[in-house]
Amino acid sequence: MTGLGQAEGMEATNPGERTGGRVVRGRLFGRNVLDGVFRAAPDEDLFLGELLVAVDAATDRRYLFRVVDVTYGSEHREPGWAERIAGTLLADDERGEAGLHPLHEQARRTYRVAACRCLGYLAPPERPGAPRTVFRKPKSLPTQFSAVVAPEAEDFEFLARQMGDLPVGQLRSGETVVDLRVGIPGASLATHVGIFATTGMGKSNLMQVLAAGAMRANGRYGLLVIDPHGEYRTALGRHPWAGEALRVYANRALPATSSLRISLAELSVDDLRTAYEWSRPQEEALYELERHYSTGSGAAGVSTSSGGEAGQGLAWLAAFAAIDDLAGFRDVELSARVALSTLQVVHRRARRITTLRCISPDPAVSVGGRIISDLLAGKVVLVDVSGLGSTEEVLVGSFLTRRVLDEWQAAYLDDPERHRRMPVVAIALEEAQRVLSGNKDRESNVFPRLAREGRKFNVGLCAITQQPRLLDDELLSQFNTFFILGLADDKDRNILRSSSKQDISAQSAEIQTLMPGECLIANLAAPFAVPALIDRYDHLIRDTPPPPAPRPTAAANVSALVD
């Protein structure tokens, strides 16, 4: 009598037996260098996204696999075998005779087949007993019928060194959380970060966790968060390090916040073009007005502090908004070069802008300088624009982004030594498709410029959106880091597949089935898209120790002696 079949030369283990203290989950039997399939017992609970290791006893390599699909298999090759059985069982159920026809020895006749993507392999240690530190991309086949086991802690040690200094959560294997912190290098903020998820999947929590990481980075990273819904202020304010590392500016009068006041003189026509949809005649009217007020012909209508001189941004907007006789202004001041209806649109928008609480005609009250200072100090700057409309929010975001980009660019070009000391800074923007879609005016829009040029100056964009398919392909390709949370729409997943810096082509089903808080992190720092369970921000701040007390400073006289 023979046993149940064992390949010659294989380890003396069968699925279900233990090898080296680990349960053998299956045996690898097919596919190619990049993909594998293994057979598992019919009751083996395999999850999409689960990380498993194929132990190649012949080469002493440990191949890391990610489960991308699980299907049924059976020893029977007749067409319709499984369907027939299901029919028999169903008929028994319908007659109330469940169990009348058992499937004898189901464990032997049926099995599961897991399709996997090979992530790479851990090379043998330099000497017996030494840790495996070298992880290579897959370029060879593991020995056929290698045992597939659950990974051990040391299988991920190589990963720990590549997870960067902005931790966001724990490594996840299917639905199992692995005791390994995962995150991204803070420097990768400059190469742009995309956070993609449908509602309720954990975008806001992830943003808060990222902000918490930046707060604890001792000034290495600045993060400017434009918060349209006022959802971050309270949460980030509770962070133990918020006192030192968080600054909050708000459009509304809110406790523990600084007032967000932007001078019209700081705004530019490009900010207007970014925030609002303008027709071509309306854009012409904008430039006509700018020209009118900058040449001095309109200076009489502008306050002395912002008279129509060049370099005063949109200061003229206040004077223009104050005009009551628009028809007369058009005929006399603009020599009827602009259609009245067009001018009326611009005028309405000017009035709305100039009456915004956060907009001031006085250039002396600008908040831009202070925000730049905060970011230079490596703080998290939260700009609470709740209460503003979507377009005004973009107007504020456009202005602040331009200020930051100009500041970092100027330092890069004019004072490299200062630029080297400046923190990496990122600007987080919700509903990023509003400013990064393909049909947005690239000439005036600062956000595409940031996406294309920012990395050179250490300024990155953190784009948050539910609809990555609406982002411009070329701009999306500039993003080196993707946080992919649950995405239900296939078109969204497809666009990310084609733009990701790691191969996620086989993970559509996994992305589709991600639960809230579960995500894939794809960036160049890690050798593959890393599955993660994002920390819950509430738990994170609960477990965060307070910042260390400032070092005591010497008394003045002692300082003098030292000097």
Added chain:
Amino acid sequence: MTAITDTATRLARLLTAGGDALRDPTGSGLVFEPLIDLGPLERQAPPPDVWAVDGGQALVADARTVQLYVTRAATVRWRDGAVVSEDEGELRAHLVGAGEERRSLAALGSPVAPDAAVDVNLLRDWGEWAAVAAAVDAAEPEALVLVDGDLQPDWRIPSQWLADLLARAAERRVTLAGVTKHSSLALGGAPLLGVLERRAERELGPRTRWWAKVATTRPDVGAGLVVVVARLDPDAPFAFRVDLPAGADPAAVLGSLAALSDDAAFPGYPYPLTVADRLAACPGWLRQDIWDQVEAGLAGAGVPADVRDRAFTDRHRLMERS
């Protein structure tokens, strides 16, 4: 087309009005019951020890003057609802033709007369019956030994050999049962089993287990057997011919056999036999593996490649492809 239409007409007549004479076209010496009574069958407890034997064969290479076959007989033991041992059987290679088949037969130690004609059916069948005999000897009392097919070995195996085996089984209180998936028993021109299935549905209802005694073996042809037809599960798509020793209680044996025939994959057929059937199969990869070994042997013996090719190339298939 007319010829085909005529053929269909004649076939229809055979199936529906071919007469009411019971026949066994294989001429195995059965005495049919004058009247076939259908009776309900009650499922009983499964036998404590069940053995199942099935044989398989495959043509590996054909030089027309001589063929290379492989045969094997698989044995499965079933207890307490699970297979406890399985033996796919030794794979035996046989050369058939040019007198080589006698060497194979002699190597098997069969009781077949030395001057009897030998073909692969005999070689396979004897291997199968040798496995049945081994199962009978190894089985515990009250065991049931299942055979794929009827209980009538190849005609060249002496009937006394089967009689001795049945006697030995009876002495050990072991029951043999042969289950035939595709019976040639006929009623007139129609397959008997199909006729009985339709009749049972009319007389006993659609979801019933039933059985009917059909025939016994003629006293002058050897061991006494009783041939029955049984539907072993209420949801079985087919009834099967079952051969039992003449001394067996058909209702009791079939009742216990029904307890083995409830597998959801094929209700009505004994599950241990399906396991034996799978084990005994000689799939394509096995044939290829054997041929690779034979080719290596031929090459080692200095047979040029073109001689091998000319001998074993399937010229008919080659011409069909050209």
